[in-house]
């Protein structure tokens with residue numbers, strides 16, 4: 354098994370939205386806000402090569418929305434999706450599987466891109482897309498609260514691709530890659546846990562997007578069910594602490610990976626660094 358990580362792009366969102374009920378006086382000590390109160394986030398994606406498969410986790414924003422939409426996302430830095438793949442030694446046609454953690458725009462938009470002659474084309478011509486059935490049905494129905502994140506132009510192409518595989522429950526995608534379902538952020542958020550040489554790596558996605566979101570009450574205002582997020586974090590963090598798992602962050606622009614440690618205040622990030630520092 355080979356594991357690679359790269360950052361597709363940084364983007365900025367409102368710092369208050371990233372930390373929900375936590376006062377700015379506290380969260381601004383962890384992540385610096387600019388004059389518009391936005392904070393910097395990464396879009397770190399994971400590639401797992403195993404058993405002849407190349408599995409990508411999430412695909413970033415893509416390019417299907419207009420200039421005004423992307424102006425508000427303040428995209429900057431990172432290596433891009435195809436550039437990042439190339440940096441890890443892969444072409445888009447090498448990707449056999451894409452795990453879509455959920456269908457919010459910053460996670461799924463990069464799988465289908467504007468085609469030169471109009472319409473859309475798949476970036477990964479041979480990939481199967483794995484999405485939880487609950488998330489797929491929920492996003493297709495959409496709702497007022499998530500309307501700005503569930504964009505039909507991002508979601509429809511998966512259904513029309515003939516390459517959609519709906520995941521029903523916690524299960525193994527292939528030996529060493531387990532898919533786990535969560536419900537606090539959005540129904541059926543699906544996060545992979547990788548078994549790499551006897552060490553488990555949990556890709557935290559939007560369950561706890563940065564190291565600052567490890568404390569149980571530090572959660573995004575985007576979460577639909579905060580009490581469920583708290584319970585899910587408690588279970589995953591406790592299991593990870595006791596079994597020495599590593600955490601990989603999708604949105605932390607500084608820390609790619611960390612171990613956990615127990616403190617009088619609860620579970621917190623221990624050693625932080627690049628994944629290569631740990632393996």
Ligand SMILES: [Zn+2]
Pocket residue numbers: 455457538559
């Ligand atoms: Zn999300």
